[in-house]
Amino acid sequence: MSRPQTQIEKILSHHSTEAPGRPVEPEDIVEVEVDRLVLLDMAATHPEFMGHLPHRIQHPERIAWVFDHLVPPPTIELATGLAKLRELARRWGIREVFDVGRGGISHPLMAERGWVRPGEILANTDSHTCAAGALGCAGRGVGMLEVMSILCTGKTWFRVGGTVRARLEGKLPRGVYGKDLFLALAGTYGGIPGKNLEFQGPGVAHLAIPTRQVVATMGAEIGAEFVLFPPDDRALEYVRARVPAGETLRPVEADPEAHYEQEWPLALDPLVPLVAEPGRVTRNVKPVQELSHVAIQRAVVGSCANGTLEDLEQVSTILAGRKVHPDVVLTVTPNTSAVFAEASRLGHLETIVRAGGLVTNATCGACFGGHLGVLGDGEVCVTSTTRNFQGRMGSSQARIYLASSATVAASAVTGHLTDPRELLSEAP
């Protein structure tokens, strides 16, 4: 009888090049086969890549190229770079190119297109690749140099970390969302650099897939290597609807007796809307109501974490019949072109625009201080994007508060940090 394994240990063990199926444990270095690889437009900004292109690549059919960080290109250099990337994709036989206007942010896009599958290993340069864990897929951001190595060899390595188990009980109450769930964990339990986070418990079944995606994406902010939800019926139904008929899924669950380094219990029913104060996410979280004195000038909804259709619906529900406060600029970025189109069909975008908000194309955009609304000196921003680090969204003299999209929308209406339940209860 072999040692019982956590979900991530099992996935890594199955993919081991040296001894497939042999159990792995913390501190092991495991070399693995990569099932799918995602390249980004940012490749064009890496001189190491553009100046040392692989002579040939492994498995072009397992590779997608997504233009998401700086689209449409704001500089001549980037526009020129994108043309080179298109040519490279043609030369290498990469057919899955999600060009400007035809894709969106890589993490939600890959899930939407059936590229995120339970039990598989998905690599991407970008740190928020842990988003794939919402569907039980071991997604990991590995950086440009490692992506070059995977292009050449088809393989990568992981240093196995200990695993933490979050046990969820109950249901999220009205006005409280996936971002609040994540902030509750980050605020209570802090960072786990190098370790994995697996979600279990009866509360998981009540979480919709987009909610799980928010939580899994944000796992990067507590330093998690991998964040995994179980491949339950809800996850499998989501994936099957997006995978060509006849392709087999290989979901992996944790062994019942697996060893977890820490247990993080979390009751969902008592949760309230939360906000992370500027600087860091871990142990820096308060109820929104305790910060209602904070005046804001900028409000941002979007990113790989919180640009889902559900986010746009939350924003539209709060903004319906109201106006964005005259001292606030609200920017809303759907996370994929498909979400943009559906939010348009449902009228959410019209509601946002009529309220005085700005809707942008699907891009990482302002979240990483790239373009489409970076912050200026002294500005105070509330955002449902991914990071509140100093200088993250532009000026190092700006202050960033991190919250749910509903909290951002409510704050955009009042001009100060606002618990969205106050506006949800008095729908105009």
Next chain:
Amino acid sequence: MRIAGRAWVVGDDINTDLLYPATCFRLPPAERRWQTLSANRPGWAREVRPGDVLVAGSNFGMGSSRPAADNLRDLGIRLVVADSINGLFFRTAINTGLPILEVPGVSRSVREGSRLEADLTEGWVRTDGRELQGRPLPPFLARILEDGGVLARLAKQGYID
């Protein structure tokens, strides 16, 4: 692998937005290094001398996949030692050829300006007559550093020029 140098000490939660601000994306590669820690420690990048060592607190390198380790390497930082290190930054450092070691408690044990010596594969650091034990660098990763980083390795294997 043994490395020694003069230590700089920074605190907890030094993330990639501090190490490699978004302004770097718009600068020529040779100028990016001067932005390192410009938000929280202005002027520091100009004081670093080739061969110096950076000692940091917990959660070092938290954040994005941007080539933040390049900035430290290009400033001449020869080694990073931290209480705990973000996994993606750890990988980026190894791949870029920047030696890196996790030694819990190191940031409270090293005085800025002191000489620090470390052995990567044995996992210890010595400074001011004290020795601390950390997580030894596995041989698999030490070999990437010995090759000079992943680009040099891929070139050696004939995958790239």
